[in-house]
Amino acid sequence: MAALAVDPHERSEAVRLRYGLQFPILCDTERRVVREWNLFNPEERGGIAVPAILMLDPGLRVLYATQGTVVSRVRAADMLSLVRERRNPSGNGPMQSPRNRIIFPRLREWAAALPDALSRRLLRPRKQRAV
Amino acid sequence: MDEAQIFHPGEIAKDFALPDSTGATRRLSELAGGEGLILIFYRGYW
Numbered sequence: 001m002a003a004l005a006v007d008p009h010e011r012s013e014a015v016r017l018r019y020g021l022q023f024p025i026l027c028d029t030e031r032r033v034v035r036e037w038n039l040f041n042p043e044e045r046g047g048i049a050v051p052a053i054l055m056l057d058p059g060l061r062v063l064y065a066t067q068g069t070v071v072s073r074v075r076a077a078d079m080l081s082l083v084r085e086r087r088n089p090s091g092n093g094p095m096q097s098p099r100n101r102i103i104f105p106r107l108r109e110w111a112a113a114l115p116d117a118l119s120r121r122l123l124r125p126r127k128q129r130a131v
Numbered sequence: 132m133d134e135a136q137i138f139h140p141g142e143i144a145k146d147f148a149l150p151d152s153t154g155a156t157r158r159l160s161e162l163a164g165g166e167g168l169i170l171i172f173y174r175g176y177w
Binding site for chain 2: 034038049050
């Protein structure tokens with residue numbers, strides 16, 4: 001498994017260490033691959049990657065590809081099922097490829113994201129207005 | 132919701148090399164060698 005973003009390598013390395021990721025994060029800072037693969041979103045923050053997942057065989061043949069949006073992605077559990085099915089086919093016929101689902105952050109995720117955003121000064125508490 | 136296809140199953144992805152977050156150069160074909168690869172494009176961290 002590998003991830004790819006256009007972030008500078010310091011930021012991606014911080015993500016890797018923060019979450020203890022066991023796979024590399026590729027840094028497409030020049031937006032070369034995202035442009036070539038038609039996964040470039042020029043509308044936001046100087047141009048970023050469109051969320052997408054590809055499953056490739058060792059010969060780089062595409063086995064599965066999906067493109068997400070800001071609010072919809074293929075769920076990790078669905079990807080995991082796809083990988084398991086490929087490794088140990090259940091014999092129940094071809095598996096349905098996972099599809100995008102709308103993301104509804106859980107309360108627990110909001111609870112984790114808010115202090116994180118505040119500590120990194122992404123959100124600033126509104127100053128109290130003088131009365 | 133529209134699910135535009137970037138690649139179609141069966142297509143061969145073009146190989147590339149990029150630095151990873153530690154500065155090491157990684158080639159797609161090397162990452163996929165062996166068992167294959169799941170490659171996740173994400174919007175970034177901010």
